[in-house]
Amino acid sequence: GQNIDQPTEMTATEGAIVQINCTYQTSGFNGLFWYQQHAGEAPTFLSYNVLDGLEEKGRFSSFLSRSKGYSYLLLKELQMKDSASYLCAVGKESGAGSYQLTFGKGTKLSVIP
Amino acid sequence: DTGVSQDPRHKITKRGQNVTFRCDPISEHNRLYWYRQTLGQGPEFLTYFQNEAQLEKSRLLSDRFSAERPKGSFSTLEIQRTEQGDSAMYLCASSPTPRTSYGDTQYFGPGTRLTVL
Numbered sequence: 001g002q003n004i005d006q007p008t009e010m011t012a013t014e015g016a017i018v019q020i021n022c023t024y025q026t027s028g029f030n031g032l033f034w035y036q037q038h039a040g041e042a043p044t045f046l047s048y049n050v051l052d053g054l055e056e057k058g059r060f061s062s063f064l065s066r067s068k069g070y071s072y073l074l075l076k077e078l079q080m081k082d083s084a085s086y087l088c089a090v091g092k093e094s095g096a097g098s099y100q101l102t103f104g105k106g107t108k109l110s111v112i113p
Numbered sequence: 114d115t116g117v118s119q120d121p122r123h124k125i126t127k128r129g130q131n132v133t134f135r136c137d138p139i140s141e142h143n144r145l146y147w148y149r150q151t152l153g154q155g156p157e158f159l160t161y162f163q164n165e166a167q168l169e170k171s172r173l174l175s176d177r178f179s180a181e182r183p184k185g186s187f188s189t190l191e192i193q194r195t196e197q198g199d200s201a202m203y204l205c206a207s208s209p210t211p212r213t214s215y216g217d218t219q220y221f222g223p224g225t226r227l228t229v230l
Contacts, residue, residue: 103155
């Protein structure tokens with residue numbers, strides 16, 4: 001089975017740095033994704049890690065440790081528009097050839113002035 | 114290409130009615146996925162198409178649900194005899210054939226929000 005845990009809510013100040021953690025226990029692993037989802041909108045791809053280490057993309061970075069079943073998303077220079085839910089998802093190839101994403105419940109980030 | 118599109122964006126129906134949603138993936142993406150998302154939860158996988166073949170279905174997909182992708186391009190998801198528990202956001206995502214042995218990024222459409230009264 002798949003078990004993905006991330007904090008339910010976080011609050012951070014505009015201009016600051018925030019780290020959103022994700023731990024997972026899965027029966028298969030082919031990569032970890034982070035998506036951003038504003039209320040009422042579709043998830044938008046942010047980052048993808050398949051090997052251990054840090055991937056940096058502008059203000060966003062994501063880290064993965066496969067041995068620990070752990071990832072985090074780091075957001076720097078927070079802006080008000082970063083207020084959204086952040087979804088951690090584990091990818092797994094199934095026997096039928098699909099690449100399924102199993103999502104956590106998401107972390108609702110509120111950025112305050 | 115403007116991304117994955119879904120129609121309608123919102124649907125309100127009465128219990129017992131049938132509804133059908135449409136998804137147009139990014140052109141040239143041969144993989145198409147349907148997910149369902151309820152409030153406070155992440156999306157849950159429903160079914161997967163590679164071209165026109167439906168290769169996988171979740172146990173969440175009851176007999177009242179059927180999905181098609183007749184020409185390997187757009188897809189439809191039909192729910193028969195809707196129940197209040199079907200109320201959710203139905204998301205479609207597409208991805209190209211992975212370039213490596215690892216998976217590839219799925220791009221989501223805006224979703225269809227279904228409300229069953």
